[in-house]
Amino acid sequence: MTTTDTGPTARLDLTGLLRSELIKARGLRSIQWLLALIVALPIVISVLTVTTSDAAAGTHEELTALALSTVSGTNWIPLLLVLMLGTIVATAEYERGAVQMTFTVAPRRTAVVLAKAILVGVTSLVATFLPAVVAYLLAAALLGGDDPATLGDPDVLRVITGTALYAASAGVIAMCFGFLTRSSIGAVTATIGFLYAVPALLQAIPVEAVGWFARTIPGPASTPLELPGHPEGDLTFTTALIAIVLWTAAALLLTCAVVRRRDV
Template sequence: MSTVTAPAPARPATKTSLSFAHLLRSEWIKFWTVRSAAWSLSIFFVVTVALIALMSLAVVSSGPNDGPPGPDDVLAPYTVAAQLGQVALVVLAALAITGEYTTGMIRSSLTAAPRRTPVIWAKFIVLAVVFFVVAIVANALGALLQQLFFSDDLPLDLGDPQILRALFGTALYTTTIALLSFALGALVRHSAAAIATVLGALLVLPLLFQIPWKPLQEMQPFLPGIAGSNITQTDAQVEAGWETFPPGVAHLTAWEGYAVLAAYLVVVLVAALVRLKKSDA
């Protein structure tokens, strides 16, 4: 007589969704395993520190002004360094997300996190922390070199809250611009388009909006690069910059200008999250 074996009961499929802490750790490891990340950060760091030192030398070599050096002279090297060094971070931030769409790795990430949006948030947080810390350290090293060699000509008063805010704001501005590139990359999913759009908004749009047509001129203070860069200056510098705009144009303070830049970031990031939820990767 043959024995009939009862079939084993079916077990419910177990979900393998990762916690947000695991996603953060995964994105942290993933970021540092990409060789271009270390290279781009190194380029940004070296360019920033070198430009601060070289611009400080240029300011000192240009000869004395009508009076003692002011915040314009002391902070000018940091502003120039941020404007040029940010290109490396813009490229890296865009590639951090568009590269996954190109290789198809994003599908694995979304499979591990079915809710999808936590993947973008984890990447966003990792990039924000890395970029801000690197920018702060680069500014700090630049300030150290500036004071070692040019302290008599360009005294950096770290006890002045305006100076501290400008130095902090330079790192904040650079980080936010890079995150805008990341958000745009997540939205369009194409590295060249994201990078070209951000750099165009920073470098080309300000020139176009100088055309003597009132509607364009009224929008000029609200361009992301112009508005956001207010946070890299003291209040006196911001107010002096108002004089370069035509009469009747809005005057944004340092934090108001940064709020405009942050609003651009929020809008693009929300659009990217909505697209991620509603369309296939």
């Protein structure tokens, strides 16, 4: 038996865990499919929307609004897929108890949760940002016109970036619920419940502070990030961004605390 010396170079760190999570994610077909759909669907939908609409060439502002609406009007499609992606990255560990080996090679479990969070967050961000840019540019090119829509137009980059940031946050929160519930269906239900049902219920309470608190929950807080213009009564872009980051961090903290304590 030949034995490679694994002694002095072997060490456990976050870089190694990140690489490991990347290899794991690549090894599952469900994740490959979800990622392919997250990238492809917005582009396909955008092209289909523009080519089937009979909008005559309008003003520059009209063209920009139309091109941007192909992104902002359909952003819930990649978002739902991102929620599933985040969920599966966590719940695949609970398929047949695979997590016991994961936590045997990395007994400080917090680092595993963080590696997965980085993987889900960065993947969701990039996989929703780039296709949205492509979808917008394709829509702009197909719409044509004398003065076509460009990326530099007001609101365009803010909406595309804001959409991607919310997707990254929602993906990480879904991953957290995946760890907490250890069930795919439970995690998707809990995530949608937290993002949308809880704030809707809270906003029914006629107390101003409660209403404001409800609007900081990432579901409603995503509105000023994802929509052109600034609807009345919503948080500002910066406040919404801070709220989403804080909620994501809180979900991660809770998850780390629970996962560390729980028997596997």
